[in-house]
Amino acid sequence: MYTLRCCPMENEDELIVSLLRENCRISLTEMSKITKIPISTIYDKMKNYRRGIIHKHTALIDFTQLGFSARARVLIKVKKTEAQKLREYLSKCPALNELYKVNNGYDFMAEFIFKTMKEMEEYVDTLGQFCGVEKEEVFYIIDELKREEFLSKARMLLLEKKR
Template identity: 30%
Template sequence: MRVQPWPGAPNPPLASIAAAPSRLRPTRPGGAYQGSSRMARLVTETDRAIIRLLQRDARMSYAELSRATGIPESTVRRRMDRLQQRGVIEFAMLADPVRLGYEVRAMIGLRVELRRLEEIAAKLRAIDEVTFAAFLTGNFDIMIHVVVRSQDALVNFLTGRLAPIEGVRSSETFVMPYVIKPTTAWVLPEADRPALDEAELDELTLEQEISTATRGRGRPGQVAAR
């Protein structure tokens, strides 16, 4: 593996596809995400083939995807629409912070008052310098990733933005001089579960719509459009 120094690291692609969305939103208190295992069941091998191609080149057109997979262009379009509607994939433009003048990256581990965990998380989400935040098990309660212009800016962040947050008991900062592999490098593995065919997918979708309608949350035909 070639280690790439962060200062001067090559630009990431102008467009990228994230098969695991980077901006997950908790659907209930505590940060739990509903439906993840169910959603995995609704991904067919056709979907996987499309995702793998887009992860290599997110700018591929419907026609190019059709030629590469042997799938009709209309099917490619329909599959991509469904994947986006269900939040399985999303598209994003990636910018190189270093070439825009933001040369310092750091991971910061936080020990916090657990009774204020959600309150602190909400405040961290609102800080522009914080590009990633997650609850942890182990020595830290929360880990954040920050991008700033300089070492001085990092000190200002620690003292002026992080320290005033009530409930943060202590922090430990790890400056990252080199990036070995970026988080955007995740690639969908080869299928590790039996793939659904289109008929099975349609059946599961219908079951989901009927179940939702029965619970009084909607009518059949509405779920897939959400």
């Protein structure tokens, strides 16, 4: 089994972050019981995390349960002179879930979520007509197999620590 040891974190930090990744609503008391780290230490570390490591507390949503059944990632190559305009245009789209700057022949990767495939197709067609877009490639997401798993296995870390 592959073991990840690339994180520039202390073991305590890794445990706390992993517990938060599993469940950000976990109490300090519960974290202390699980990790054997004093509550005051966890509290101080959490205060520091809010200054840099933790960007936002959020919920992972099953969008299909809300009626949004069409989801896709789109790779977009755009003329350099139009990249900022496209970025602003994409950012204004209410269906935009994620936007990344990427490489390897493309400039952006965007994830869109729509109620229907028809709505998505219509929007993707408008992207192709946007001034400066040279190429786009659409990847429809059929099924979500894993999401937000990195650094979320605190109990596994605890088992490794005991060895």
